[in-house]
Amino acid sequence: MTKVVVSEVWKMYGKVPAVRDLSFSCESGEFLCVLGPSGCGKSSTLRMLAGLEHISAGEITFDGKRINELPPKDRDIAMVFENYALYPHKTVGDNMANALKLRGMPAAEIKTRVDRAAAMLQIGHLLDRRPMELSGGQKQRVAIGRAIVRSPKVFLFDEPIGHLDAKLRGHMRGELKRLQRELATTTIYVTHDQLEALSMADRIAVMNEGVLQQIGTPQDIYNHPANEWVASFVGEPPMNFLDAEVVTTGSETDLEVRCGALRVRLSDAHRHRLEGVRGGMRLGIRPEALQVAGAAPGADWTAGTIYAVEPLGGDTLVEVAFQGGRVLAKTGADFRGEMDAPIFVTVDSTKLHLFDASNGRALT
Amino acid sequence: MASRDIVTYRTPASVLAGIASAVFVVLFLIWTVLPIFIMFVSSIKDLLEAFKLPAVGDWSGIGVFFDFTPTFKHYVDLFTQENFGTYFFNSVASALGSAAISVVLGSMAAYALSRAEFRGKKDLFFWIISTRMAPVVAVMVPLFAIFRYGGLVGTTPGLIIAYTTFNLPFAIWILKGFFDNVPYEIEEASMVDGSTRLQAFKAIIPLVSPGIGAFLVLCVLFAWNDFLFASIIGSGGAKTLPVATSGLVQPQNIQWGKIMAAGVVTTLPMMLLGLVIRRYLVTGLTMGAVRG
Numbered sequence: 001m002t003k004v005v006v007s008e009v010w011k012m013y014g015k016v017p018a019v020r021d022l023s024f025s026c027e028s029g030e031f032l033c034v035l036g037p038s039g040c041g042k043s044s045t046l047r048m049l050a051g052l053e054h055i056s057a058g059e060i061t062f063d064g065k066r067i068n069e070l071p072p073k074d075r076d077i078a079m080v081f082e083n084y085a086l087y088p089h090k091t092v093g094d095n096m097a098n099a100l101k102l103r104g105m106p107a108a109e110i111k112t113r114v115d116r117a118a119a120m121l122q123i124g125h126l127l128d129r130r131p132m133e134l135s136g137g138q139k140q141r142v143a144i145g146r147a148i149v150r151s152p153k154v155f156l157f158d159e160p161i162g163h164l165d166a167k168l169r170g171h172m173r174g175e176l177k178r179l180q181r182e183l184a185t186t187t188i189y190v191t192h193d194q195l196e197a198l199s200m201a202d203r204i205a206v207m208n209e210g211v212l213q214q215i216g217t218p219q220d221i222y223n224h225p226a227n228e229w230v231a232s233f234v235g236e237p238p239m240n241f242l243d244a245e246v247v248t249t250g251s252e253t254d255l256e257v258r259c260g261a262l263r264v265r266l267s268d269a270h271r272h273r274l275e276g277v278r279g280g281m282r283l284g285i286r287p288e289a290l291q292v293a294g295a296a297p298g299a300d301w302t303a304g305t306i307y308a309v310e311p312l313g314g315d316t317l318v319e320v321a322f323q324g325g326r327v328l329a330k331t332g333a334d335f336r337g338e339m340d341a342p343i344f345v346t347v348d349s350t351k352l353h354l355f356d357a358s359n360g361r362a363l364t
Numbered sequence: 365m366a367s368r369d370i371v372t373y374r375t376p377a378s379v380l381a382g383i384a385s386a387v388f389v390v391l392f393l394i395w396t397v398l399p400i401f402i403m404f405v406s407s408i409k410d411l412l413e414a415f416k417l418p419a420v421g422d423w424s425g426i427g428v429f430f431d432f433t434p435t436f437k438h439y440v441d442l443f444t445q446e447n448f449g450t451y452f453f454n455s456v457a458s459a460l461g462s463a464a465i466s467v468v469l470g471s472m473a474a475y476a477l478s479r480a481e482f483r484g485k486k487d488l489f490f491w492i493i494s495t496r497m498a499p500v501v502a503v504m505v506p507l508f509a510i511f512r513y514g515g516l517v518g519t520t521p522g523l524i525i526a527y528t529t530f531n532l533p534f535a536i537w538i539l540k541g542f543f544d545n546v547p548y549e550i551e552e553a554s555m556v557d558g559s560t561r562l563q564a565f566k567a568i569i570p571l572v573s574p575g576i577g578a579f580l581v582l583c584v585l586f587a588w589n590d591f592l593f594a595s596i597i598g599s600g601g602a603k604t605l606p607v608a609t610s611g612l613v614q615p616q617n618i619q620w621g622k623i624m625a626a627g628v629v630t631t632l633p634m635m636l637l638g639l640v641i642r643r644y645l646v647t648g649l650t651m652g653a654v655r656g
């Protein structure tokens with residue numbers, strides 16, 4: 001049980017900053033996901049935690065103890081590398097046992113631990129093979145096995161299941177989450193897959209271009225993205241963004257956002273968010289916050305045409321074109337509609353996201 | 365990973381190419397094996413029998429080659445009359461000594477050059493290789509002067525140092541390439557697993573063993589077959605096999621039998637070495653270690 005605190009950490013490669021002024025903490029026993037697109041500095045952050053990269057500025061502490069100057073072996077961490085980094089000349093079993101042997105654990109104990117991890121990862125039949133004779137997904141599981149046989153202070157995972165097939169990835173998400181809860185080991189997990197982050201993490205730290213954008217629970221990140229970038233990165237299918245303007249209808253307190261033909265009357269809850277904003281703003285609407293219908297059931301509905309229909313099995317995505325814009329809506333599997341057929345769309349105004357167009361910040 | 369079998373299909377051209385290569389291999393084998401064969405056979409023949417030759421063009425007389433009573437007297441003479449035991453030991457000591465020193469120092473230097481970034485690294489590396497660019501004879505005179513000053517002429521340690529000067533740059537050059545091919549992540553994984561920097565270095569040594577094997581062979585071969593250093597710096601006290609063999613050529617009397625036996629004594633250990641070390645030369649252990 002270790003609390004990890006990263007404060008004002010920078011990573012420079014030469015003159016190029018890869019991580020800028022990063023601060024977050026990971027409570028003891030917490031599962032923290034670092035989420036961000038390729039090249040945003042996730043691995044750099046993890047490698048600084050592991051002691052494989054110098055910390056250019058700032059400080060990292062484990063349980064209040066500064067670890068900047070400690071070599072990896074004294075930090076008591078277990079890490080799964082992005083590119084496996086298995087020992088090619090050792091068998092799978094020896095790969096997994098290596099760290100335990102280095103710590104002088106008795107052979108019987110090593111065997112139980114290796115066997116247990118292998119069973120969980122479904123690689124029990126591969127223990128005598130060498131990494132060269134494994135598929136990519138099998139290698140990745142061995143790399144995970146090498147970390148979970150230990151009981152370290154902190155687990156560091158760098159996209160550990162990125163190369164598994166979809167089915168196995170789903171299985172591993174559940175297994176890893178359960179394992180983490182059982183061991184209650186502080187875990188920092190790097191991924192570019194927002195689904196992985198949303199489904200596994202206690203909290204998510206979203207990064208872009210080396211800068212922390214937001215840190216919060218998955219619900220927080222999904223329902224209250226701090227800015228337009230986070231909103232666009234998290235969620236599948238992605239959020240719709242529309243340039244919109246705020247107009248006063250009737251009395252001074254009746255506000256409406258407009259984007260071409262699409263009009264959304266704001267609920268009272270939203271009103272204070274728009275104070276001082278007139279004109280330039282961005283509207284964010286998740287596909288599930290949109291409803292579509294073949295005939296207009298009411299006045300709040302906007303007329304448009306079907307641009308494309310994508311059935312996904314369980315749901316159907318409908319792209320609706322209206323005068324002045326286009327949005328993607330998620331609807332039931334029973335939706336039927338031809339291209340270019342007329343359709344009506346409406347927005348659930350309680351699920352609206354509003355962003356300041358000048359800096360992308362969420363208006364709250 | 366998929367297998368690395370090369371998929372081939374039979375075509376008339378490939379059949380023809382197969383025959384042509386078989387013919388080539390046979391000719392090549394005759395060309396390379398025959399001299400060695402003659403050396404072996406002559407070393408166990410009495411001098412008179414060794415010079416019994418059929419007339420030119422008389423292929424039926426070829427049996428004369430094999431018409432002899434085997435004798436090991438040349439070998440016995442070599443070790444009793446000619447002191448070849450000492451020379452053999454000198455050869456082994458100087459070859460293995462310089463190989464061991466070069467491999468230890470060379471792998472550490474190569475590792476540093478492969479892993480660390482520092483100013484002037486490229487220049488340093490080029491300088492190391494460039495020391496091998498001058499022919500041995502060019503440096504022989506100054507080297508001799510230095511060695512005489514240090515009292516190393518005619519001693520086995522002197523010979524070991526001389527071979528090491530030439531083998532070390534070579535070791536660094538070969539091994540750096542092998543270290544470059546070992547992903548640094550493997551060491552990082554090992555350090556995360558709990559090893560020190562030095563233990564991590566040792567952990568990847570098996571991965572460069574093909575390089576170390578290749579280098580050992582080349583290094584031992586260089587020292588074992590060397591004549592120039594051995595005859596000048598080793599002269600007197602530290603005669604090696606090639607120098608001693610050349611000593612069997614005397615103005616009045618060329619001792620063919622002993623020369624052939626000495627040839628066998630010199631060649632055989634290298635052949636055995638090749639067989640032993642072959643395993644290391646052909647395995648590429650790092651394959652498939654890293655994703656992508």
Ligand SMILES: Nc1ncnc2c1ncn2[C@@H]1O[C@H](COP(=O)(O)OP(=O)(O)OP(=O)(O)O)[C@@H](O)[C@H]1O
Nearest residue numbers: 013018036037038039040041042043044045082192
């Ligand atoms: N050794 C290095 N030298 C110079 N620049 C580097 C080095 N390592 C990483 N970078 C740069 O730092 C930035 C962050 O890299 P990092 O590996 O942390 O990204 P990442 O978020 O892990 O990306 P991915 O999801 O693709 O693994 C990138 O722009 C990368 O080009």
Ligand SMILES: [Mg+2]
Nearest residue numbers: 042043044082
């Ligand atoms: Mg990365």
